[in-house]
Amino acid sequence: MSISSLTIGEAHDKLLKKEISSTELTKACIEQIEKVDGTINAVVHRNFEGALEEAQRIDAEQNFDHPLAGIPFLVKDVYCEKGIPTTACSNVLRSKDYIPPFESTTTRRLKEKNAISLGKANTDEFTMGSSTETSCYGVTKNPWDLKRVAGGSSGGPAAATIADECLFALGTDTGGSIRQPAHFCGCVGLKVTYGRTSRFGVMSMASSLDSIGTLAKTVEDAAIILGTIAGKDPLDGTSGNMPVLDYRKTLKNGVKGLKIGLPKEYFIDGMHADVEKAVRDAAKTFQSLGAEIVDVSLPLTPYALATYYVLCPSEVSSNMARYDGLRFGHLEDKSADNLIELYIKNRTGGFGPEVKRRIMIGTYALSAGYFDAYYRQAQKVRTLVKKDFEDAYKNVDVILAPVAPTPAFIIGANNNDPVQMYLEDVFTVPINLAGIPGLALPCGQSKEGLPIGMQILGPQWGEETILRAGYAFEQATDWHTRRPTL
């Protein structure tokens, strides 16, 4: 068994005891990528030489005090790393590989503790999608069933993590893009409270909804990563002042007396029977551990998806305006007659169809005459969605729910109708609207052997509680130890 299959906790232990070196660990991940990535297509830019240089430096310094020292990770292709191509898996930035002259705060914080970046992982173009099918590098295949998607938009990070190509990976979650791939791929996915970590250096999709987070093999690993990346950043005006707790230390506090809400609007007709069963069985497991299950209602749930699909494309249309091909990006035709012609040609030639679709919806919703009917109304419904959660948390500590109505779907199944694809997000987008944290972790398996995950949702700044609940579940079950055969 390759040492790339170790968890962060296990690898850290072995590094401290000198049973393995960081160079050996990095080489093992590189070998695993070379072995399986031709099949799953999770890695889009390789930083192997840089990674090995770092590993050798770290081995020479022999300081493994921090649990992430010497640990190799992959980065979703939207986090800017100085000197490493970062293209948002879009032809806009790929045609002249965008090489950032600066580093995102999150990757900087990890590297300051000597974690090692192996390169970039696949995503839907500019993270717009729920299947990684819109990536300019092609889809990432689900390591459990190569005919199926790994999920999206963090399909690359999730597939790479469960396929042991790295020990963890960074993702982003704007409408479910960490939690849904974690559910499809059978790994842990943590979406933080909006503002818990810094978004500086992460290419923005929808600025009031984007959340940083991680894909990992265990809840403890996610807690270690969170403790390292969380905290206020002067470079991100939306990062909050809340102190960073010792999330690893409080994991073992258990769930006795924890009140867990089961929202009735998340168990709908037409959802996959195995998904419903797995989540309800998980609730029973929590009960056996001393938690109390409480029925709750989030009545605005049926409107959350529509709210998201107004607000998100609107913010997208604004954020994508910077890709005009002047300071960076795709140059279609230098001989354009005038500046506007140049913008039109660069953008039309560079963006893929899903990005164009969202830009156009957003442009429409924000345009004169429609702003109040669509955007303003959606902002008001967002207030009500957020209030649903605040009201629920008066009676429960966390909420337990399925992540998506089905396990991983077949590649191409949702390509004929954008609305059908958007419906995949029905259980995940409310969390982004409310700005609260969510932890996805494996809790079952479908009849076809596909992973099924659940999400544990916390109140704002509630990471300590959801991590503690997830950890307790892992101690009582073994879903998180399963790996695909590749």
Next chain:
Amino acid sequence: MPLSPAQVRHIAKLARLEISDAEVEKYSRELSSILSYIEKLKEVDTTGVEPTAQVTGLTNAFREDVIAPQGPTTAELLATSPLPIEEQQIETPSAHG
């Protein structure tokens, strides 16, 4: 409420995107389908509800007006441009055509 081809063309123009005649038809269909799904928001009674612009709970994220040198140099920033650079400026086609 389906979008007319004229509306789709207008939106594309605002978004600085060029779409072919075949694409006008495709986008008209797809955008109309998305918009009709979004129509259900009108069912929600939002009388007296304040809009949410951000979920941080923060107000006025200020800092002292002090220069803290950091970040990339002008040369590094210009290096990512695909256009010709002259005297630290990016040379573009005329804004007037």
